[in-house]
Amino acid sequence: xxxxxxxxxxxxxxxxxxxSYALKSEIIHEEDAADRIYEVISGAVCxxxxxxxxxxxxxxxxxxxxxxxxxxxxxxxxxxxAVTDSNVRIAKKQALNVLISRDAKIADQLLSLTARxxxxxxxxxxxxxxxxxxxxxxxxxxxxKRISPKDYLVALPMTRQHIADxxxxxxxxxxxxxxxxxxxxxxxxxxxxxxxxxNQFVEGRAEELPDLFEGIKGQSLxx
Amino acid sequence: xxxxxxxxxxxxxxxxxxxSYALKSEIIHEEDAADRIYEVISGAVCxxxxxxxxxxxxxxxxxxxxxxxxxxxxxxxxxxxAVTDSNVRIAKKQALNVLISRDAKIADQLLSLTARxxxxxxxxxxxxxxxxxxxxxxxxxxxxKRISPKDYLVALPMTRQHIADxxxxxxxxxxxxxxxxxxxxxxxxxxxxxxxxxNQFVEGRAEELPDLFEGIKGQSLxx
DNA sequence: CGTACGTTTGACCAAACTCAACAATAGTGG
DNA sequence: CCACTATTGTTGAGTTTGGTCAAACGTACG
Numbered sequence: 001x002x003x004x005x006x007x008x009x010x011x012x013x014x015x016x017x018x019x020s021y022a023l024k025s026e027i028i029h030e031e032d033a034a035d036r037i038y039e040v041i042s043g044a045v046c047x048x049x050x051x052x053x054x055x056x057x058x059x060x061x062x063x064x065x066x067x068x069x070x071x072x073x074x075x076x077x078x079x080x081x082a083v084t085d086s087n088v089r090i091a092k093k094q095a096l097n098v099l100i101s102r103d104a105k106i107a108d109q110l111l112s113l114t115a116r117x118x119x120x121x122x123x124x125x126x127x128x129x130x131x132x133x134x135x136x137x138x139x140x141x142x143x144x145k146r147i148s149p150k151d152y153l154v155a156l157p158m159t160r161q162h163i164a165d166x167x168x169x170x171x172x173x174x175x176x177x178x179x180x181x182x183x184x185x186x187x188x189x190x191x192x193x194x195x196x197x198x199n200q201f202v203e204g205r206a207e208e209l210p211d212l213f214e215g216i217k218g219q220s221l222x223x
Numbered sequence: 224x225x226x227x228x229x230x231x232x233x234x235x236x237x238x239x240x241x242x243s244y245a246l247k248s249e250i251i252h253e254e255d256a257a258d259r260i261y262e263v264i265s266g267a268v269c270x271x272x273x274x275x276x277x278x279x280x281x282x283x284x285x286x287x288x289x290x291x292x293x294x295x296x297x298x299x300x301x302x303x304x305a306v307t308d309s310n311v312r313i314a315k316k317q318a319l320n321v322l323i324s325r326d327a328k329i330a331d332q333l334l335s336l337t338a339r340x341x342x343x344x345x346x347x348x349x350x351x352x353x354x355x356x357x358x359x360x361x362x363x364x365x366x367x368k369r370i371s372p373k374d375y376l377v378a379l380p381m382t383r384q385h386i387a388d389x390x391x392x393x394x395x396x397x398x399x400x401x402x403x404x405x406x407x408x409x410x411x412x413x414x415x416x417x418x419x420x421x422n423q424f425v426e427g428r429a430e431e432l433p434d435l436f437e438g439i440k441g442q443s444l445x446x
Numbered sequence: 447c448g449t450a451c452g453t454t455t456g457a458c459c460a461a462a463c464t465c466a467a468c469a470a471t472a473g474t475g476g
Numbered sequence: 477c478c479a480c481t482a483t484t485g486t487t488g489a490g491t492t493t494g495g496t497c498a499a500a501c502g503t504a505c506g
Contacts, residue, residue: 049349057349071345072338076344107330114337115295121344122294122301126272126280129391130349133492154475168352170495175454192452192503355462383485393463400485414469415484 008109009065012039013098016091021045021082028069037069038062038092043086044157047078048165058166060124061158062145070114128168135167135175140187144197154179155194156173231332232288234322235262239314244268244305251292251303259313261285266309267380270301271388283347283387285368293337307380330398351391358390359400363410367420379418412428 018041021027027038038045041063047059047068059078062068068080082088100107127138144154156163160171166197167174178195181187188196241264244250249266250261261268261395269293270282282301286293307329323330342424350361369375379386383394390397401418404410411419 041314051349051353057352059345059348071342072335073342077342101327104324104327104330107327107334111293111330111334111337114334114341115293117298118337118341118344119294119296121341121348122282125344125348125351126282128348129280130274159451171453172455172496173494176494179454383482394485395464395487396462399462402486 001056008037008113012067012089012091012108015095015099018087018091020088021086021088022096023082023085025082026079027082027088028076028078030076030079032076034069035071037067037093037096039067039089040064041087041089044083045080045086045088046083046158046162047080051076056165057168058162061166067113070117082163095111111170131172132169134168136174139163139167139191140195140197152197153194155199168201231329231336232262235260235290235312235314235319237310238318238322241310241312244309244311246305246308248305249302250305251299251301253299253302255299257292257299260290260319261303261315262290262296262312264310264312265285267306268303268309268311269306269381269385270303272301279388280391281385293340293430303429305383307426309349319361346360355392355396356400358392359397362386362390362418363418378419400415
């Protein structure tokens with residue numbers, strides 16, 4: 001995501017301060033003023049919202065180099081917590097605006113970052129109206145791309161509960177689907193925190209596994 | 224949505240051309256180059272993506288004054304069609320960039336529009352992981368706010384099929400839920416294309432209707 | 447090495463989907 | 477202005493998917 005935004009990150013680095021957050025600690029409270037933006041220096045962070053019945057809906061995960069807090073609004077509508085021990089750089093939007101007014105390229109990168117985030121949200125929204133299995137598969141592909149783009153072994157920093165809250169499913173369903181995918185030879189589960197995608201050497205072993213894993217590192221599931 | 228973007232719309236008006244589209248005609252093909260932005264002058268438009276099995280997923284609806292096509296990317300990942308006969312102004316992003324470089328306020332509005340769209344997408348993503356009934360209720364509230372903010376009678380330009388494709392449900396489910404809401408006194412269905420929200424005079428008639436319709440014109444369903 | 451936490455598994459249940467027949471609407475031409 | 481028809485929406489029965497609850501299990505961390 002933060003592929004080309006180097007200038008922007010450098011720029012945020014000039015005006016922001018770095019803070020450390022322990023596993024599970026809260027980085028943004030829902031309803032906090034939304035006058036800052038955040039860059040993940042190390043670790044993993046998720047943004048979320050609490051629903052009436054105590055359920056939690058995770059809006060997104062952010063990893064090293066990613067920037068979050070771009071959505072508009074006066075107040076944050078999303079809270080954020082550290083999924084693992086993390087370092088996060090925090091910069092005031094106000095200070096950023098000063099830099100923007102000096103260099104139009106920075107404004108341009110900010111816009112393009114926001115537009116890319118919008119595009120990603122589109123994808124996520126589309127994903128959420130698909131079957132449980134498709135959601136899990138897309139999740140694995142996305143995490144693979146974002147966490148270890150070159151490798152087929154994905155080290156997931158989040159728990160099953162995080163995944164469930166992100167995909168709008170239950171942990172039991174996640175568990176069942178992962179094991180079904182493993183049984184069908186598409187993945188190999190290694191402990192609680194990493195999964196090997198076996199797309200490239202699936203051979204004949206994957207029974208009638210739909211071509212879902214076809215372009216695993218390429219396109220998503222749209223026709 | 225296009226509340227404060229007057230300057231921006233004016234600006235787009237300077238460089239864009241208006242085209243007419245008949246009901247059901249295609250405005251953007253999936254895979255078209257994404258070098259334009261669009262403003263709905265009259266009518267209603269939806270953006271969507273086709274899924275493998277021939278199902279369609281509607282990403283969003285846009286009404287008079289709304290702007291779409293903001294998401295990044297080289298190619299459009301979303302197609303667009305006219306939900307009713309519509310007039311749409313089309314402007315090249317390139318031409319827009321010229322205006323932006325002359326006036327920073329325009330860049331600012333473009334960013335804020337994109338951020339607001341992002342925020343709306345967040346909401347939509349959250350919505351999609353709720354029950355069918357909640358989705359329908361939120362849909363009605365959102366349409367009420369966007370189509371006729373002052374009125375409790377909502378003239379829906381789209382068919383049940385559009386609604387189903389937007390909410391990730393089937394037309395049968397939409398139909399059943401609407402009729403259930405009517406039975407419980409929350410709405411009144413007037414023909415195929417308009418619905419009266421009876422929130423303000425629900426009185427005692429709405430049995431145990433959850434407080435979903437509580438702040439009908441105000442907040443959404445987050446705790 | 448032991449414990450706490452996260453995960454798996456199974457039996458059961460409810461929500462939403464499918465298929466199919468039927469009904470209402472709104473647009474058309476007489 | 478009415479009757480006709482294509483389109484859109486409704487309703488019911490049966491099935492599927494994913495959720496719930498509860499118990500067992502495994503992992504990772506101290």
